[in-house]
Amino acid sequence: MSFAYAAARPVLRDVDLIVRPGEFVMLVGASGGGKTTLLKLARGFISPTRGSILVLGRNPAPRRSAWGVRRLDPRVAYIPQQLGLVRSMTAIENVLAGALGRIQGLGAIFRSVSEQDRREALALLDDLRIAHKAEEKVALLSGGERQRVAIARALMQRPQLILADEFISQLDPATGADILASMQRAARSGTALLASTHNIEIVARYADRVVLLSRGVKTLDCAANQAPVDQLTDAMRE
Numbered sequence: 001m002s003f004a005y006a007a008a009r010p011v012l013r014d015v016d017l018i019v020r021p022g023e024f025v026m027l028v029g030a031s032g033g034g035k036t037t038l039l040k041l042a043r044g045f046i047s048p049t050r051g052s053i054l055v056l057g058r059n060p061a062p063r064r065s066a067w068g069v070r071r072l073d074p075r076v077a078y079i080p081q082q083l084g085l086v087r088s089m090t091a092i093e094n095v096l097a098g099a100l101g102r103i104q105g106l107g108a109i110f111r112s113v114s115e116q117d118r119r120e121a122l123a124l125l126d127d128l129r130i131a132h133k134a135e136e137k138v139a140l141l142s143g144g145e146r147q148r149v150a151i152a153r154a155l156m157q158r159p160q161l162i163l164a165d166e167f168i169s170q171l172d173p174a175t176g177a178d179i180l181a182s183m184q185r186a187a188r189s190g191t192a193l194l195a196s197t198h199n200i201e202i203v204a205r206y207a208d209r210v211v212l213l214s215r216g217v218k219t220l221d222c223a224a225n226q227a228p229v230d231q232l233t234d235a236m237r238e
């Protein structure tokens, strides 16, 4: 699969990548290497210029419903670098939006939030040690607290695949461990994770596999615990 924003300048060149159920794959590489572009392709925001992508067995490009609404695959949760939370809504309202993401089409509009949904959302916030801020507006939360809300919302969607852009790089070491642990639990229960990061230390500790993108070319794809740390460190400095 290849991709170019402008015809003469390919951003990804013949990249092939398979992520299996329950696998935690970290995408690494210097800035500009194509990590964000690859995640956007997997989410269906853009489409390959050459070749194809299958996500959970189908083309990830949005489908148009009978009502003309463009729908992305509800089995996939995407956490953009800026997290994509609604700042004027509370933490728990943002997490509950993840439950609505599960349902296709009009069901989501007419469905109200059940007491069970609220309990599930609170339990996720509790796992991420942010339940005490459930009723707080996201605008008033710190960066680290927002990250917890963003991952809780993704998990609330009960996705089969989570795509997360740079989100792990921004975690501070003291508080990041429990977020990563909760992502690992998701992976153990069968959810696949594809996450980009700058943080090489995290790769060895948490990922199953590491994929290195250097200027749009996949230059490494191996088990995380066998990754050549020197090569990774050099590649990040490019």
Ligand SMILES: Nc1ncnc2c1ncn2[C@@H]1O[C@H](COP(=O)(O)OP(=O)(O)O)[C@@H](O)[C@H]1O
Binding pocket: 005, 006, 011, 029, 030, 031, 032, 033, 034, 035, 036, 037, 038
């Ligand atoms: N919307 C865009 N239009 C044109 N070029 C872009 C756009 N987004 C990214 N690029 C270019 O694509 C390349 C890869 O960018 P990106 O996928 O953001 O890399 P990374 O996430 O690894 O830093 C860079 O050269 C960047 O300048």
Ligand SMILES: [Mg+2]
Binding pocket: 035, 036, 037, 166
């Ligand atoms: Mg990026």
